[in-house]
Amino acid sequence: xxxxxLDDSLVHAFWDRDHPARLTIDSGDTVTFVCKDAxxxxxxxxxxxxxxxRYDRSRAHALTGPVAxxxxxxxxxxxxxxxxxxxxxxxxxxxxPGGIGLLADEFPAPYxxxxxxxxxxxxxxxxxxxxxxxxxxxGVMGVAPxxxxxxxxxxxxxxxxxxxxxxxxxxxxxxxxxxAPGALFSTGDCHxxxxxxxxxxxxxxxxxxxxxxxRLRKDLRVDELRFLTPSPLTRADSRGYMATTGxxxxxxxxxxxxxxxxxxxxxxxxxxxxxxAYVLCSVAADLKISEVVDAPNWIVSCYLPRSVLRx
Amino acid sequence: xxxxxLDDSLVHAFWDRDHPARLTIDSGDTVTFVCKDAxxxxxxxxxxxxxxxRYDRSRAHALTGPVAxxxxxxxxxxxxxxxxxxxxxxxxxxxxPGGIGLLADEFPAPYxxxxxxxxxxxxxxxxxxxxxxxxxxxGVMGVAPxxxxxxxxxxxxxxxxxxxxxxxxxxxxxxxxxxAPGALFSTGDCHxxxxxxxxxxxxxxxxxxxxxxxRLRKDLRVDELRFLTPSPLTRADSRGYMATTGxxxxxxxxxxxxxxxxxxxxxxxxxxxxxxAYVLCSVAADLKISEVVDAPNWIVSCYLPRSVLRx
Numbered sequence: 001x002x003x004x005x006l007d008d009s010l011v012h013a014f015w016d017r018d019h020p021a022r023l024t025i026d027s028g029d030t031v032t033f034v035c036k037d038a039x040x041x042x043x044x045x046x047x048x049x050x051x052x053x054r055y056d057r058s059r060a061h062a063l064t065g066p067v068a069x070x071x072x073x074x075x076x077x078x079x080x081x082x083x084x085x086x087x088x089x090x091x092x093x094x095x096x097p098g099g100i101g102l103l104a105d106e107f108p109a110p111y112x113x114x115x116x117x118x119x120x121x122x123x124x125x126x127x128x129x130x131x132x133x134x135x136x137x138x139g140v141m142g143v144a145p146x147x148x149x150x151x152x153x154x155x156x157x158x159x160x161x162x163x164x165x166x167x168x169x170x171x172x173x174x175x176x177x178x179x180a181p182g183a184l185f186s187t188g189d190c191h192x193x194x195x196x197x198x199x200x201x202x203x204x205x206x207x208x209x210x211x212x213x214x215r216l217r218k219d220l221r222v223d224e225l226r227f228l229t230p231s232p233l234t235r236a237d238s239r240g241y242m243a244t245t246g247x248x249x250x251x252x253x254x255x256x257x258x259x260x261x262x263x264x265x266x267x268x269x270x271x272x273x274x275x276x277a278y279v280l281c282s283v284a285a286d287l288k289i290s291e292v293v294d295a296p297n298w299i300v301s302c303y304l305p306r307s308v309l310r311x
Numbered sequence: 312x313x314x315x316x317l318d319d320s321l322v323h324a325f326w327d328r329d330h331p332a333r334l335t336i337d338s339g340d341t342v343t344f345v346c347k348d349a350x351x352x353x354x355x356x357x358x359x360x361x362x363x364x365r366y367d368r369s370r371a372h373a374l375t376g377p378v379a380x381x382x383x384x385x386x387x388x389x390x391x392x393x394x395x396x397x398x399x400x401x402x403x404x405x406x407x408p409g410g411i412g413l414l415a416d417e418f419p420a421p422y423x424x425x426x427x428x429x430x431x432x433x434x435x436x437x438x439x440x441x442x443x444x445x446x447x448x449x450g451v452m453g454v455a456p457x458x459x460x461x462x463x464x465x466x467x468x469x470x471x472x473x474x475x476x477x478x479x480x481x482x483x484x485x486x487x488x489x490x491a492p493g494a495l496f497s498t499g500d501c502h503x504x505x506x507x508x509x510x511x512x513x514x515x516x517x518x519x520x521x522x523x524x525x526r527l528r529k530d531l532r533v534d535e536l537r538f539l540t541p542s543p544l545t546r547a548d549s550r551g552y553m554a555t556t557g558x559x560x561x562x563x564x565x566x567x568x569x570x571x572x573x574x575x576x577x578x579x580x581x582x583x584x585x586x587x588a589y590v591l592c593s594v595a596a597d598l599k600i601s602e603v604v605d606a607p608n609w610i611v612s613c614y615l616p617r618s619v620l621r622x
Contacts, residue, residue: 100604155608156558164602196599230551240541247467251562287600288507291475297466
């Protein structure tokens, strides 16, 4: 039951089952990971939106690891208990044309929003327009893939990876399929807050320190990531929700409709700029599949907790 | 500010802007709708799964209405405040091969689950395996469509209709686009509980009495249904969640993966039959789009509140 520390002096921005472990632990051990932001520190508190023009995407996601677990073999399950997160007072959310946001084609200029992380609250830097609870998680948590070679970290895969699941916060326990000997777990891409969907393509991206406890489960087999997460799902659930909807035969298109309507509503009724409204949706609004059975049209709803708004 | 009562002696199972209003009200009035179950009473407490072989689908959804609002014109907004629901002690959830469930191809036999609705709790009839909070809403709420003719109520449309949004419960306020003179609002398909997704195709279907207050909004225009809904989102948020995930390029396929994993988990670890597990997902598990930006793979998660399980 040892406690280990893994600093951020060496990161990797790929998945590779042959990349050597930086640390080997026993089942039951705890590891504290010091994590850079996803860009490997290319985005800083001094950046403006012009950083996108210089940004080397091959350095993302900068991951801390891998950690090998003694005795782990393909077919086992790696249980990861998520214990604690520590921020460093700053984070950012941004998007750029041609980038990955759900409405990337509707925002023609790059945009960078800085955040102040003050204790348990995240605010736009220099503004009191919104107050989003600090509800951190690791955007990327994964094990080495089954297949050899270097794989990009962008999409989530069978090894989990860039899963961006806000439920994987302190108090949660996640179960990963082991796909390579030693499991070879890495993490990073910490988010101070993010809504279900991560609709502009980023959460509140932040360098952070993360503590996880690992257990090797020979008695359990999972085909795909599953997890347990505690109540309440969010501290923002205190003043109700604004919700918009999109109907139609394609869930992705419906999500776009619902988010566009929410951006419109925030702009018209709450005076946020269109860019800030989109950013707020990404860090605080949740996409829900309200129904997926009333053929041929499904409904996606976008719920924004009203407690994050000043007015 | 009159109070009206609309009984269930006359229902309609279609949308038609030329179908005559049963009641005409002023903005500010309240209407209590007595609603049959969605099948127009074809499913009863005495039914077994053989009811599916005799079931006349053209009688669904049996809707109470329409209600005309004086002065409503296309381009206006109909604000509907959702005040109260009253059940009659019974409901059902079911599915049939060739039907509308997300996993309809994986369940070869028709299945009908009766529920006892006891105050604020819903239980499988004659069993204490699960306890789901009574959190009712109208599966169908809609206005007359813009286009003439008779339209099926199955899919949600621009007029809203079969939206199956669990957030539209007591305390919520919904905003519908008015598409035809008078608005011509109807409702029905009441659900005693339903998770986001309604994955087996039905919630806890129940005859119910519903009270709504209507306001005509000339000052507001909405292109698609939106709503405000109160906190907390569910009373089931007390003992944390089990969650499963599906990753891949198609949100619909990911939803199937996540629900299938949840059914597996409930069967293996909680001893539910496969059919009861699927039913429980439909009435209590929520489908969330965890991320929809990490191309080419998105993540859908299925969250089941652990408080609904006996063990």
